[in-house]
Amino acid sequence: MDDDKFNMSMRKFLKQVGVTSQQKIEEAIRASGKSSGSVKVTATIDCADIGLDHTVTGEIDLG
Numbered sequence: 553m554d555d556d557k558f559n560m561s562m563r564k565f566l567k568q569v570g571v572t573s574q575q576k577i578e579e580a581i582r583a584s585g586k587s588s589g590s591v592k593v594t595a596t597i598d599c600a601d602i603g604l605d606h607t608v609t610g611e612i613d614l615g
Contacts, residue, residue: 569597577612588614 573595581591590613598605 581612581614586614590614 577591577593590611592609592611594607594609596605596607
């Protein structure tokens with residue numbers, strides 16, 4: 553495995569995940585009309601090729 557190529561590809565993928573996820577969450581919150589409190593969020597990444605199934609849960613405070 554070429555570590556440099558792997559790291560660049562990984563960073564590109566994670567940037568895409570982060571940016572698109574933030575946009576979708578913001579759109580959904582605005583569309584819901586919710587403007588205070590918090591929302592619970594679950595993100596799942598899976599990759600059958602390597603047997604990965606990873607879930608992260610958290611809460612986003614709306615202020």
